Amino acid sequence: MDSPGLLRLRGVVKRFGNFTALKGIDLDIAEGEFFTIVGPSGSGKSTMIRLLVGMDEVTEGEIWLRDKRIDQTPANLRPTCMVFQSLALFPHMTVGQNIEFPMKIRKEAPAKRRARAEELLDLLRLPRRYYDKRISQCSGGERQRVALARALAFDPEILFFDEPLSALDYRLRKTLEKELKDLHTRTGKTFVYITHSLEEAMVMSDRIAIMKDGQFEQIAVADQIYSAPVSRFVAEFMGEVNLFPLRAGADGRIESPTLSVRPGVALSDLAPGHDGLLMVRPEYLRLADSGGSFDFTLSGVVHGEYALGSRIQYEIKTENGMVTVEKLREERLSAAEGQKVTLGFNAANTHFIGEAA
């Protein structure tokens, strides 16, 4: 990071009895960043956000916001707030009262509150007449926007999100993902977002942190996490992937139990005498039967064909398990199920992971 982070975590540990949920987290989040923490359930991401918001206390370590240490500050005195998974709207208040709640707590004048609430309704593209609507009369997407407006009315330094879209149907989720990214751009606020959905993270985030067992596996921009994962976990978490074990002999020659390697092919990350996994995403696999020369080839039998909408996915059965291939619709393979095929790919489209198979 060039600039010192807006939010800094140093050696943050959280234990529940004998169980360590967070194992010494160091993290810097820059001002204005859209930072997403992705992980499967139980990875510690929810614990993490509870610590950041102040709903739980750290066992060890420090959390700094600008030049203030906040890990001992109770949630209501922290200049941050969270959009809950359940949204946690106040059912006994109208939309307007919900949005004005944080301003009312700060004892702002009613006229000022009203004006700001209407501004926020505009910002979230809700009609102003919604001001007097009851929460129970709002649809799922509208409630989402009210929750966002309420959080923005608090005017937080950082806005935290705890999987706020996970309960919505696919189409609404897709719309709101884009709206959220747009809102981030327009407000310039720092967003810290938690989700188990990689897709969601990819669409919205500046940087993504992959969490596993209370630690970060990798923190990087979305593209890098997709194309250059540091571990098998990250590679498999970020969508469909093919992993092939590799080994470099003492002379630097690459050997693989599953792939035929063209003589002279070298991988910069693979030192002589070491082994690891070669990752290739399904879209980089080509049919080698029709000619062309490839650094790596393997053969198998077409086992299944699945339509994914814009793409088609193939499962190719090889001696060492299934390989996944994806093609655009117009590049549909001519091979039928049960047909023997040879697949090829080039070193430039691969990523080497220095982790034992």
Next chain:
Amino acid sequence: MNRLDGKLGFLSALPLALVLLLSFLAPLVVVALFSIMPPKVFSLANMPDFSAYSLFFSQGYYKSLLWSLGMALCATVILVVLCWPLAYAMAKVFGRFSLILTVAVVMSLFVSENIRLFGWVLTLMKGGLIEGHLRSWTGVGFEGPLYSVPIIIFGLVYVYLPFMLFPLAQGISMVPDDTRQAAYDLGASRWQVLWQIEVPLAAPGIVVGSLLSFVLAAGALAESKILGGQAVIAIADDVETAFTFGQNWPLGSALSMILIVIIGGLALFGVSKVDLDAIMGRKR
């Protein structure tokens, strides 16, 4: 098929519904009719007059009513404040211990109210459990707190606690945890969370508990008789006296009608204000 089921259900519920309706309504109608009979008659075959109602003011029965309503109000307010923390703990903190607490509180209802009140008399009276022991240890005695208005209110609070506690716990359990956390996260203090989130969201429980306690306390007479030693007369006491010693059924009926109208009106008003479906666990 559904319509047939509905019809059959209605028909089979009809006999019992009629019996219940009659057994609730008939006494009310009789009391209402007796309340407009001339003094001290025992038959409804008389010319109606409203002399019994005029006695309510001229004979000072309104004072008994005001005492009853005032003490019931005090007891209800004390009960809300007293039961809130306990109900909160039962709904949110105690977990399985709440069940034990529930059983314990309900068990106290197995013993007759009069016996429990006499227990308090033995505990609190001069020469009783407390004062007697203190006097024998220290040699200094004091007047007991018995036979006063505060001790009557204490008795009402003591006897009607379960009727406040359980609806209140039910009401509090309806407050979603995350609304509380969200309010706190948005900068509210503990008090602000209590007044702006918890109390309004638990309102159905508060209203139901308050109504039950108030209605029961306003019609109570054992507390003022046993603990209060008739320091003040409760309206229910006047009703009983009119029917028994006074042999004046129209007066007793008129006093009952006044109490019924006031409390009934209050109950209807309260119930109309809360979402009973919510507290019964149905979808709001």
